[in-house]
Amino acid sequence: MDIVYTKVIVAILFGIIRFLFGIFPIYLCMWLKISGNVEHGKRVVNKSKRQKLDCSVVLVQSFGGGVLFATCFLHMIPEVNYSVEELKAYGELKNDYPYAQLVVSAGFFLIYFVEELSQFLLSKVPKEPCTKRIPSHRTSTSSVISNQNKIVPEQENGKNENGIKDNKNVDEEIQTEANVNAAVELELNPEINAELEEIIEEKNKTKQQIFRCILIVLALSFHAIFEGLAIGLQNSITNIWYLFTAVSIHSATILFCIGLEIFLAGTRPGTILIHMFFLAITSPVGVVLGITISLTTELHTSAKSFAVVLLEGLSAGTILYITFFEVLNREKERRVYILIRAAFLGAGFSLMAGLECIRIE
Structure with missing residues (x-):
């Protein structure tokens, strides 16, 4: 024993x-x-x-x-x-x-x-891929491109029966323009883009x-x-x-x-x-x-x-x-x-x- x-x-x-x-x-x-x-x-x-x-x-x-x-x-x-x-x-x-x-x-x-x-x-x-799961307070290049390619619907050339553009269409146009500007900013500022990629890569x-x-x-x-x-x-x-x-x-x-x-x-x-x-x-x-x-x-x-x-x-x-x-x-x-x-x-x-x-x- x-x-x-x-x-x-x-x-x-x-x-x-x-x-x-x-x-x-x-x-x-x-x-x-x-x-x-x-x-x-x-x-x-x-x-x-x-x-x-x-x-x-x-x-x-x-x-x-x-x-x-x-x-x-x-x-x-x-x-x-x-x-x-x-x-x-x-x-x-x-x-x-x-x-x-x-x-x-x-x-x-x-x-x-x-x-x-x-x-x-x-x-x-x-x-x-690094383009997924971006923090909500930032805008990704891929989402900007997808939004840029969307067609904004309009009623009768973008006007209603009173001849005035719908508020919904106006808001979508403003949002699209803002996204395009954000995309340009990302492309012109590679440091921001690199920081985004690094954050997402760490999460993934x-x-x-x-x-x-x-x-x-x-x-x-x-x-x-x-x-x-x-x-x-x-x-x-x-x-x-x-x-x-x-x-x-x-x-x-x-x-x-x-x-x-x-x-x-x-x-x-x-x-x-x-x-x-x-x-x-x-x-x-x-x-x-x-x-x-x-x-x-x-x-x-x-x-x-x-x-x-x-x-x-x-x-x-x-x-x-x-x-x-x-x-x-x-x-x-x-x-x-x-x-x-x-x-x-x-x-x-x-x-x-x-x-x-x-x-x-």
Whole structure:
């Protein structure tokens, strides 16, 4: 039962660490001296302090990349291979097909297709034209043109039976003339036109930003569940803390960066708290799911080995995808702090390699 208690403690720590690092940028803004007012959808930042913060975040992300690389290749994939060998010993598998590599690859492509689906859905978010939804106290060029092309009806050449123009027709003519003058003013004053376009464009971004946030939360939650699942399936206290250390370094850094960017984009703190709460509880959910699977199957049975091969293999594929496509790929694209980043990447790998050596002994 000590293992179960350890997993429960780790699940609680996971939720606390993820939530605190996710909302930490809100309080960090006092140190950065970020203005509370939002200008054009973004907050004003002290550039020198923001540069120092970015440097620190980059180095921590590089360190986390090395940690994940070592965790995937030195711990998780060998665990899957070991479970496959157990299934062969139980007589469940009778050939030399690389089942471990197959399941890990399935986890890799599962996350790949989830990411591609997210990008596809984002590309389908409708982008409304900027000429829609103009504030009522302004006049748009498109509405002016449409009004200008309207034909003003008149009775008997615009006169009634008394030979005097109807008041309605006179009002419409005056309105049309005013709209034409407004159109000329907009064309002659590009600053007003540009301001209108900017206001409307910011309004039209709202739906897309909400949808993007939902997809980001869902994708990260999916990752976090499998990360927690990998911990919940472990059968020794040393393995639990080993994986907890590796995943915590990575997930805390990612949530910190996401929280910072969302806040700087002008998102309200209350909305950030809600997003981070849902992201924080996903890893504990994965751990609890792993505990449930471990308790419902006996410690040394073919069913337990099947569960480990399938679920931990998918988890390893998930972390493999994150390591190469999100961490190392980002590291290759950065052209700043090159040697320092490489050193931190190697330091992260060396740390987990040393911990793995201690765990085996």
